Amino acid sequence: MKFIHTADWQIGMKAEALGDRAPQVREERLAAAQRVTEVARTENADFILVAGDVFEDNAVDRRLVQKVADTLRSFGAPIFIIPGNHDPLIPGSVWEHPSWNTPNITVIRENTRIEVSQAVIYPCPLMEKRSTSNPTAWIPNENNSRIRIGLAHGTVEGIRQDEPDYPIPRNTPEVKDLDYLALGHWHSYASYTGADGNVRMAYSGTHETTKFGERDSGNVLIVEIDSAGKPPVIRRAKTGGLNWLSVSEELIDQGDINKVKYLIDSMLNPSRTLIQLAISGILPMEERSELEHIEQMLDTRFLWSHIDCSQLRPAPTDRSWIEDLGPGVIQETARRLLGSSGSEPEVTQLALARLYNIVKGSVK
Ligand SMILES: [Mn+2]
Incomplete structure (x- = not known):
């Protein structure tokens, strides 16, 4: 069984800091969504999991909602989406738009198990912007021979944060007996190795980079699991433009x-x-x-x-900075460099330049 794990598309992101270049950056997020479905098609994936925050907020232009739904419909195979903290399932949310009434798209509206291919999926949709409760808490331990996959949006224990933000314990795959837990919320790629040495939990990262400093964003994960209990094989595919x-x-x-x-x-x-x-x-x-x-x-x-x-x-255009240093070991060093007769003038010049850089760099 093979599926695509993606999250945090943040469609409708304003990117105001980018001024008149913002429209291009916004447009690219839609193009990247198209590339996600292309990867899924090329890989012959059984289904796509979208782990929250497809939209920047619930007020985005409904034409964008329609475009995303049309893009996802073009994939044809099943797609499961959970609302995230940016686009929680509340009255008036983007998820009320009629474009989601599409056979292959399932917007998850409650904590409920779903069977697809050889798997059972335990999705954890968010109903509010912030919460201090663990969204995966409801996942039952139940005996069955299916591959067990969690789909959640939150913060894995250990990530620095001011207050709990949909906290997800690090050992959730073990505790809930999950073969894989597909996560969203953090835009950099991250994977977590369990006690058995296998990765069973990961953030795919955003499909298109949202800001400077993200690590390995602009990808989707291709996850393959042979059967229940077998370790997932995870690859990354570039979707960022x-x-x-x-x-x-x-x-x-x-x-x-x-x-x-x-x-x-x-x-x-x-x-x-x-x-x-x-x-x-x-x-x-x-x-x-x-x-x-x-x-x-x-x-x-x-x-x-x-x-x-x-x-x-x-x-410096002259040597007055050496006098300005005042008495001390640095001034003494500079004077000795100036007075040294043994070395080449270029070497003296370079040494003085570096000393100047150190002196000025330390005055901040
Ligand atoms: Mn989020």
Whole structure:
């Protein structure tokens, strides 16, 4: 038996911080939903599990709801969706829209067991935005020969959080005798190894990256389980269309800015890349134009960019900074470097530049 595990599509996400580039980012989330069904079709999956937060909230444009339902209908095989904390099952929710009256789509509306293929699914739909109770608590231990799969949205014990947020105990697969627990809510991919050494619980992560800093997002999981009790075989398939890159570079030596320029210049698919670049260290006055060149490339070639130069300092134009240090071991070191006769002038220059960087970097 083979199925697709996905979650946290967050369709309708505003992405306001991206300004006029936000529509492209929003559109990509729909395109990625289409790619999820393509993976499912290519893999000949028996069904798809969507572990919550398909929509950003219950107020999203109903045309988006219709589009998602149409995309899912095109898959043909069964799809099971649980409402998450962003789109909980409440009066007036997106789940009341008539587009869900589609034979292959089941929106789960209560804690109830469902038989499909060789499995029994125990879905845990959410009815409110926040809760301190464990959504999987209702899952019964019952004897049957079917593959037992949980479908839930919440926070696995151990993830740092201010207050319990639909907490899910780490040993849920063991306690509930589940062959696999498909999770949503956290957008990075994560898997959990049980006491028997097998992974029986995972976050698929979002199908399309939602922000900088997510780890291994933009994928779905392809899960294969031979029979009840057999360990799941889990693979990842890429569905994300846009790259979200965070790059930090420190300039130490003369010419380092050219390495950054080359890095930016040689990046693949810049028109499908969002990048935040932080440059720190020191920049000689004569290399200022290279920085401007980088800023222009980021602005015109990339889908979206932000450059942070708040920790970048101009290189000193004279030696007055050594006097400004005041008496101490660092000033003494700088003076000795200046007075050293044995080394090459370039080496002295470099050593002083690094010392300057250390001194200025420590004053924050
Ligand atoms: Mn969530």
